[in-house]
Amino acid sequence: MHKSAKKPPNRNDLPKLIENVPEEHKGYVKDLCLKMLQHPAYGQPYDWTTRDFEMGAPLGRGKFGRVYLARERHTHFMVAMKVLFKAELQKGNVQRQVLREIEIQSRLKHPHILRLLTWFHDDSRIYLALELASQGELFKILRRSPNARFDEPRAAKYTYQVADALHYCHLNNVIHRDLKPENILLTAADDVKLADFGWSAHTISNKRNTLCGTLDYLPPEMVEGHTYDDSVDQWCLGILCYEFLTGGPPFESHNTEMTYDKIRRLALHYPPYLSVGAKDVISNLLRKSGSSRITLVGVMQHPWVKKCMEKRNKQLLELEAQQA
Numbered sequence: 001m002h003k004s005a006k007k008p009p010n011r012n013d014l015p016k017l018i019e020n021v022p023e024e025h026k027g028y029v030k031d032l033c034l035k036m037l038q039h040p041a042y043g044q045p046y047d048w049t050t051r052d053f054e055m056g057a058p059l060g061r062g063k064f065g066r067v068y069l070a071r072e073r074h075t076h077f078m079v080a081m082k083v084l085f086k087a088e089l090q091k092g093n094v095q096r097q098v099l100r101e102i103e104i105q106s107r108l109k110h111p112h113i114l115r116l117l118t119w120f121h122d123d124s125r126i127y128l129a130l131e132l133a134s135q136g137e138l139f140k141i142l143r144r145s146p147n148a149r150f151d152e153p154r155a156a157k158y159t160y161q162v163a164d165a166l167h168y169c170h171l172n173n174v175i176h177r178d179l180k181p182e183n184i185l186l187t188a189a190d191d192v193k194l195a196d197f198g199w200s201a202h203t204i205s206n207k208r209n210t211l212c213g214t215l216d217y218l219p220p221e222m223v224e225g226h227t228y229d230d231s232v233d234q235w236c237l238g239i240l241c242y243e244f245l246t247g248g249p250p251f252e253s254h255n256t257e258m259t260y261d262k263i264r265r266l267a268l269h270y271p272p273y274l275s276v277g278a279k280d281v282i283s284n285l286l287r288k289s290g291s292s293r294i295t296l297v298g299v300m301q302h303p304w305v306k307k308c309m310e311k312r313n314k315q316l317l318e319l320e321a322q323q324a
C-alpha cells in the first residue's frame with residue numbers, strides 16, 4: 001500500500017505546536033514558528049547562502065576552520081556556523097573525512113547529537129550551519145570545574161546522555177570511534193550534544209580494523225590491531241565516565257608505549273572517593289572483550305546512573321531557584 005508523505009505543519013497547526021511550551025516562552029516560540037512557516041525555504045528545496053545569515057562573534061577555531069555565532073536573517077534563529085576553507089582541507093587531505101562528517105551528521109537526528117541544520121559552499125569555503133551549544137566544549141568545562149572533575153550526579157547525567165546518543169548511532173549502523181570530552185558540547189540547558197563525526201564509520205556488516213581515535217581512549221582490540229565492532233564505543237564511554245569523575249583518563253602515561261601497555265593489561269586505579277556504583281559502571285564498560293561490556297541500554301538503566309540523574313535534576317532546579 002502506498003504510504004502518503006507526512007505534510008509539514010501549517011499555520012492551523014500552530015496551537016498544537018506550542019501547546020507544551022511553558023507559558024513564559026509561548027510568545028517567543030509562536031513568533032519564531034510563524035516566521036519559519038513564512039520562510040521561502042519552508043517545506044521545499046532552497047539554496048542557502050551566506051546572504052541568509054548575519055555572522056557574529058567567533059565561538060572557537062578548529063584545525064581547518066572557524067566557528068561563529070550566526071543568526072538566520074528571516075527568523076533570527078541562532079546557529080553555530082562552521083566555516084571550512086577548501087584549500088586547507090585539500091592541504092590536509094581531509095576532504096573525504098569532511099564529506100563523511102556532513103553525510104553522517106545530516107542523517108542523524110537525536111536530542112544528544114549535534115544537528116547539522118544545513119550546509120552550503122562557495123568557491124573557497126564550506127559552511128556548516130550547526131545547532132548552537134552555547135556552553136561550548138565539555139572538556140573546557142571539566143577543566144574549569146573544582147579539582148577538574150564533575151560530581152557524580154553531573155558525571156552520570158552526561159554519561160547517560162552520551163550512552164543514549166551512541167545507542168541511536170549504533171541502531172543506525174554508525175560507530176563514533178572518537179569519543180572524548182573535546183568532541184562533546186554542552187547547551188545552555190545542561191544537555192550534552194555529541195559532535196565531530198569525522199572519524200565515525202558506517203558499520204553495516206563486517207568488522208573493521210582501522211586504527212583511529214585518541215590514544216587515551218583506544219580500546220584494547222584497536223591497540224592490538226584486531227578487528228572491532230560497535231562495542232569500541234562502550235569502552236570509550238567507560239574512559240569518558242572515568243575522566244568526568246576523576247579529571248583524567250585512566251591509562252594516561254608519559255609515553256605511547258606505556259599507555260598501550262596499561263590498556264592491554266587493563267591496569268587502572270580507582271581513586272578512593274569513587275562510589276561503588278560509579279566503579280561498577282566503569283568496570284563493566286572497561287572489559288577487555290567487547291562482547292562482555294555492559295550494553296548502552298544497560299548503562300542507561302543502571303541504578304547508580306538513575307539515582308544520580310534524579311540528584312542532578314534536583315541540583316538544576318535549586319540552581320534555577322537561586323538565579324530567579
Ligand SMILES: Nc1ncnc2c1ncn2[C@@H]1O[C@H](COP(=O)(O)OP(=O)(O)OP(=O)(O)O)[C@@H](O)[C@H]1O
Pocket residue numbers: 059060061062063064065066067080082114130131132133134135136137185196
Ligand atoms: N555547535 C557549536 N556551538 C557552540 N560552539 C561550538 C559549536 N561547534 C563548535 N564550537 C566551538 O568552536 C570550537 C571549534 O570547533 P571545531 O568543530 O571547528 O573544531 P574542533 O572539533 O575543536 O577541532 P578539529 O578541527 O580538530 O575538528 C569548539 O571547540 C567549540 O568551542
